[in-house]
Structure formats: C-alpha cells, structure tokens
Amino acid sequence: MSLLNQSAQSKMTSSGRLDFQWDAPPAPGEVIVVAPGILWARLPLPFRLNHVNVWLLEDDDGWTVIDTGCATPEILDIWEKLLAGPMGGRPVVRVIATHGHVDHIGLSGWMVDRFGSQFIGTFAEWMWARVSHTHDMPGSSAAHRDYLVNNGLEPSDAEELVSNRRGFIDLSTPLPGVISEIRDGDVVRLARRDWRVIVTGGHAFEHASFHDAESGILIAGDHLLPKISPVIAVYEMMPAADPLGDYLASFGKFDDVADDTLVLPSHDMPYRGIRERIRQLERHHIERLDAVVAYLKDPCSALDLSRKMFPKVEGLANLGFALGETLAHVNYLVRIGTVVDVSDSPNSALFQATI
Ligand SMILES: [Zn+2]
Numbered sequence: 001m002s003l004l005n006q007s008a009q010s011k012m013t014s015s016g017r018l019d020f021q022w023d024a025p026p027a028p029g030e031v032i033v034v035a036p037g038i039l040w041a042r043l044p045l046p047f048r049l050n051h052v053n054v055w056l057l058e059d060d061d062g063w064t065v066i067d068t069g070c071a072t073p074e075i076l077d078i079w080e081k082l083l084a085g086p087m088g089g090r091p092v093v094r095v096i097a098t099h100g101h102v103d104h105i106g107l108s109g110w111m112v113d114r115f116g117s118q119f120i121g122t123f124a125e126w127m128w129a130r131v132s133h134t135h136d137m138p139g140s141s142a143a144h145r146d147y148l149v150n151n152g153l154e155p156s157d158a159e160e161l162v163s164n165r166r167g168f169i170d171l172s173t174p175l176p177g178v179i180s181e182i183r184d185g186d187v188v189r190l191a192r193r194d195w196r197v198i199v200t201g202g203h204a205f206e207h208a209s210f211h212d213a214e215s216g217i218l219i220a221g222d223h224l225l226p227k228i229s230p231v232i233a234v235y236e237m238m239p240a241a242d243p244l245g246d247y248l249a250s251f252g253k254f255d256d257v258a259d260d261t262l263v264l265p266s267h268d269m270p271y272r273g274i275r276e277r278i279r280q281l282e283r284h285h286i287e288r289l290d291a292v293v294a295y296l297k298d299p300c301s302a303l304d305l306s307r308k309m310f311p312k313v314e315g316l317a318n319l320g321f322a323l324g325e326t327l328a329h330v331n332y333l334v335r336i337g338t339v340v341d342v343s344d345s346p347n348s349a350l351f352q353a354t355i
Contacts, residue, residue: 001253009104015240018226018273020261025269028074029081031056034262034270037191037217041082043069045103046171049228052103053266055219056082057191062115064190066210066219068267069173070106079107080348092098095176097121098221099204100129103172104266110173120185120188122206123201126179129146131237133172140237147236153325154302161320182208184253195219198254202247203230216261218274223250224263226271229284234331235326244285285329292329292339296353299342305351 026032032040039056051227055066083089092115097105105125112119119126131137141162148158182188189208195210205224210219222230231342232247259275273278288309295308302323309329310322330351333339343350345354 004197006292013153017276018271020226020269020271022269023052025053029078029085031082031086033139035191035217036215037193040264041078041086043078044072045070046072047103049267049268052263055264056087058090059093059191062091064094064096064119065092065111066096067093067098067104067221068107068111069104070102070175071110074323075107079111086121091115092117092261094118094120096208097125097129098209098266099207099224100125100132100218101204102133102168103127104227105129105175106133106172108173112176118180119178120180120182122183122208123179123181123248124206125204125208125284126175129172130175133169133175135166144236145239145353146347147239148323149326150237150239150299152348153323157316160316164317164320167330171243193217198252200246200250202232202243206215211257211261213256213258216258217264218257219264220259220266222266224254224274224277225265226263226268226277226280228267231287231321232328233321234327235324239327240331242328242331242335244289244328245335248282248285251282254278288329289333292326292333293353293355294353296339299350299352301350302330302350305330 001119007213014307022032022308025042026040034040037058041054042051043054044050045052052069053069054069057064092111095108095111095117097108111117143160145158148161149155174219182197184197186197187194188197190351191230193212194217195212198209200213201208207221209221209223232244234243248296254274257274260272261268261274262272263274264270295305295337306319309326313319313322330339338355339351339353342352
C-alpha cells in the first residue's frame with residue numbers, strides 16, 4: 001500500500017548524491033512542466049504519506065493521465081481544477097495505472113467513465129485491484145484472519161485488522177471493466193515519445209515503469225522512490241511469497257537507464273542519480289536481512305519479530321504493515337535456507353535462523 005514503513009523512513013532520509021532539480025512540488029490544482037508535453041501534478045492523500053505525484057502527457061488527441069489518486073472529495077476537486085485549468089478542457093484519452101495500489105488506481109474507473117478513455121496497465125495489477133478493492137470477496141476475510149493468527153496476532157486483533165480493510169476499499173471507485181494490457185518490453189507512444197515498459201515485482205506484482213532513453217526520463221511509480229523505501233511486503237493472499245527476492249532481482253532491469261536520467265517518482269521529488277539510489281535501497285535491505293538473522297537466534301513469531309524490527313510502530317494498523325514487511329525479509333531468508341519454521345503446529349509459524 002502507500003503507507004511506508006517508519007523505520008525505513010527514519011533510516012533513509014539521507015539522499016546521498018541524488019540531485020533534485022525542483023525545490024517545491026506543484027501547488028494543488030497547478031502543474032510543473034518537467035519536459036515538453038509532460039506535466040507534474042500532486043494530489044493530497046488521506047494517509048501518513050500525504051501525497052502522490054501524477055503525470056499528465058499531452059498528444060494531439062488529448063491527454064494521457066498516469067495514476068489518478070484515490071476517491072476523496074479533495075482529490076476530485078483538484079482533478080476538476082486540473083482538467084479545466086492546465087489541461088485546457090481537452091479530453092483524457094488514456095488512463096494508465098503504474099500499479100494497483102489504491103492511491104494510484106483508485107480513480108481510474110471514474111476517469112475512464114467520464115471520458116470513455118482507454119485504460120492501460122498490467123494484467124496482474126488490474127486483476128489484483130479488482131479483487132482487493134471489492135467488498136466481501138468470498139474467502140478473502142478468512143484467508144486474512146488465518147494469516148494474521150498464524151503469525152502471532154490475537155484473534156480479536158486479527159478481526160479488527162480484517163475489518164479495517166474496508167477503509168481502503170472505499171477509497172477506490174469501481175475499477176475499469178476493460179484493460180489494454182502492457183507487458184515488460186512493450187513500447188508505448190505518449191507525449192510524442194517512445195517509452196519502454198519495465199515491469200517489476202517487489203512493491204507490487206506487476207508494477208510498470210516507463211523509460212524514454214532519448215529524452216532521459218523514467219516514470220518510476222513507487223518502485224524507485226528517492227527518500228523512502230517502498231513497501232516490500234507479504235500479503236495474506238500469498239503468505240509464502242518472496243517479494244523482497246523479486247525486488248532485489250528487479251534492479252538489473254534498470255541497468256541501461258543512464259545515471260543522469262530524470263526519475264519521476266510517485267512520492268517525493270523528481271531526482272537524478274538512479275545508480276546511487278539503487279545502491280542505497282540494496283544496502284538498506286541487506287542491513288535489514290542481517291538484523292532479522294540476528295533477532296532469530298531464538299525461535300520467534302513473525303509478530304514478535306515485527307516489534308523488534310519496527311520498535312517505533314504504534315497502533316494495530318501500522319503493526320499489520322510492519323508484519324507484512326517483516327515477513328518479506330523472513331520469507332527471503334527461508335527461501336535461501338538461512339531461516340526455517342520450527343513450529344510443530346500447522347497453524348502457527350515460529351522462525352529461527354540456521355546460522
Ligand atoms: Zn504502491
């Protein structure tokens with residue numbers, strides 16, 4: 001989701017050798033021209049991470065909007081200002097979601113309905129969002145409850161977290177019913193440029209970034225944020241997944257992105273210095289993996305481990321996010337054989353390091 005882990009945030013405020021071209025983001029309802037035909041707008045989010053950047057690309061037939069924010073009255077109001085103001089009343093002909101998290105895809109359906117736009121995205125993210133942003137999807141709540149209890153939560157706390165999901169679901173208008181699928185390596189033409197689609201796992205199942213080597217621009221979504229580590233978390237529908245393995249393996253897909261490329265992230269400010277940023281993110285996760293191994297000298301539930309990994313986290317909802325992030329590191333170590341589940345019960349996991 002868009003909530004980013006506190007501990008990572010406090011550890012990663014140093015921006016190293018990254019270069020930031022702009023000092024301030026666009027005001028609500030206004031835009032900054034980042035390159036000819038590419039406008040940057042910012043929408044306020046009702047989370048601790050309080051904003052998302054969206055990109056407006058202009059062509060002869062109208063606009064392409066990359067990410068739409070979520071369904072709040074404030075964001076709808078800002079879209080009206082953007083559409084009537086900087087976008088000149090011209091239609092939105094294409095809506096693209098970098099991935100299926102609600103702060104990115106939440107208003108896609110609303111915008112597609114309004115303009116009859118084409119909806120473009122990766123199949124897994126669209127499908128994931130359609131499943132996750134639907135109330136009472138059969139099986140979902142039971143799977144979520146089991147996952148939380150197996151990892152150490154009291155049943156009453158698990159129940160509260162399961163019902164909290166409804167808040168997220170309500171932040172999305174019904175998802176578009178039809179998708180134009182993009183896949184890794186595809187080329188899409190937007191704002192008179194050819195963009196190579198880079199699909200990566202880790203933060204989401206099939207997150208799409210868009211690279212134009214000629215102009216030196218990468219629209220990076222949540223995959224390579226400048227200041228905070230994107231959430232890399234296990235979710236209840238795939239409890240044995242290894243999203244951290246996917247994330248670390250994804251960096252090679254950016255090898256041919258030049259270091260002076262302007263990176264347009266969904267949160268914080270555009271930056272240059274992608275090589276340094278990838279090094280920082282790699283180092284961060286390797287340090288976290290080392291910490292997990294040290295904490296798991298004695299058997300420990302994922303919940304107790306989350307409290308050690310994220311000592312400043314308060315509140316049940318944030319603990320739920322911490323649990324998902326902790327399990328991402330645990331599952332990576334389980335996959336490489338450095339951690340094993342030593343519990344003798346199928347309904348509770350207890351992890352221990354083997355070294
Ligand atoms: Zn996201």
